[in-house]
Amino acid sequence: MNYITNIQKYSIHDGDGIRTTVFFKGCPLKCVWCHNPETQRFERELQYDKEKCIGCGACAKVCPQSAISMTEGKPVLDKSLCNLCGKCENYCPEGIRETVGEEYPVKELVKELMKDLMFYEQSGGGVTLSGGEVMAMSTEYVLEIAKALKKEEISLTIDTCGYVPYDKFEAVLPYVDTFLYDVKVMNPELHKKYIGVDNRLILENLVKLSDAGARIYIRIPTVKEVNGNDENMKATIQFLKEHNIHPAQVNLLPYHNTGSSKYPKLDMEYKGTDLTAPTNEEMEGFVKLFQDEGFSNTRIGG
Numbered sequence: 001m002n003y004i005t006n007i008q009k010y011s012i013h014d015g016d017g018i019r020t021t022v023f024f025k026g027c028p029l030k031c032v033w034c035h036n037p038e039t040q041r042f043e044r045e046l047q048y049d050k051e052k053c054i055g056c057g058a059c060a061k062v063c064p065q066s067a068i069s070m071t072e073g074k075p076v077l078d079k080s081l082c083n084l085c086g087k088c089e090n091y092c093p094e095g096i097r098e099t100v101g102e103e104y105p106v107k108e109l110v111k112e113l114m115k116d117l118m119f120y121e122q123s124g125g126g127v128t129l130s131g132g133e134v135m136a137m138s139t140e141y142v143l144e145i146a147k148a149l150k151k152e153e154i155s156l157t158i159d160t161c162g163y164v165p166y167d168k169f170e171a172v173l174p175y176v177d178t179f180l181y182d183v184k185v186m187n188p189e190l191h192k193k194y195i196g197v198d199n200r201l202i203l204e205n206l207v208k209l210s211d212a213g214a215r216i217y218i219r220i221p222t223v224k225e226v227n228g229n230d231e232n233m234k235a236t237i238q239f240l241k242e243h244n245i246h247p248a249q250v251n252l253l254p255y256h257n258t259g260s261s262k263y264p265k266l267d268m269e270y271k272g273t274d275l276t277a278p279t280n281e282e283m284e285g286f287v288k289l290f291q292d293e294g295f296s297n298t299r300i301g302g
């Protein structure tokens with residue numbers, strides 16, 4: 001099933017112009033610094049903000065599945081009983097319970113995306129499909145959205161981690177204007193350590209997409225302890241040059257931990273507490289490395 005966690009209007013960091021960004025639920029990677037943990041699991045789920053809970057017990061009383069028990073004044077969920085009906089969400093006086101992940105038929109989604117047509121036209125923007133990992137959704141579904149947007153002459157950008165079989169990219173390629181393509185760590189062992197898988201498939205797909213003539217923005221989420229060093233940036237540059245890849249932009253995105261507070265709501269542990277962003281001087285140094293090697297359109301930020 002394909003679920004959406006959020007449709008974000010007026011995005012200015014997800015490609016060209018003003019865009020509406022659609023966040024899909026489910027990702028094959030597990031980046032330690034992930035700031036959208038609600039998009040990691042493919043299935044719908046229930047989240048609640050433990051910090052703000054006043055322990056009133058309304059959620060437990062109203063649950064038709066008896067999935068919530070009050071323990072030491074706090075609601076405890078038995079996930080095996082919860083059918084995600086959303087009733088507790090409606091009755092919580094603090095508004096801190098939320099089911100995450102919604103199904104959108106293509107027609108309904110495109111109708112929603114069309115509401116901002118004027119902004120796309122005025123700014124040279126459009127729609128960005130993101131996540132999670134949009135390319136890990138069913139190809140038929142993504143293709144249907146892409147075709148519908150093309151028909152409406154709306155520019156489509158795909159924000160991807162690259163870790164899917166190439167035939168999925170091949171299918172959507174004729175309908176996509178730009179790919180925001182994450183290249184995180186060049187060392188395969190470090191990639192596995194911090195992201196959960198090695199980077200072979202990701203790099204292979206990048207070469208294939210580039211050879212197929214795709215317009216690509218390379219995105220490097222830059223974390224001091226992981227990839228924020230000259231060695232990794234030089235290895236990235238070397239790879240791009242070796243494979244004759246000419247990205248329209250290279251975006252170095254400094255690490256931030258704004259997503260860490262979301263983890264407890266989902267009963268997940270944030271493992272990036274020791275991570276930091278490189279200094280401004282270091283970031284500027286990385287930009288210079290790219291620019292000196294001919295990647296003049298390299299910048300800090302998206």
Ligand code: SF4
Nearest residue numbers: 063082083085086088
């Ligand atoms: S979503 Fe429904 S079943 Fe799940 S805990 Fe809330 S009320 Fe109970």
Ligand code: SF4
Nearest residue numbers: 053054056057059092
């Ligand atoms: S209804 Fe809301 S505030 Fe009350 S116990 Fe449940 S989660 Fe906490």
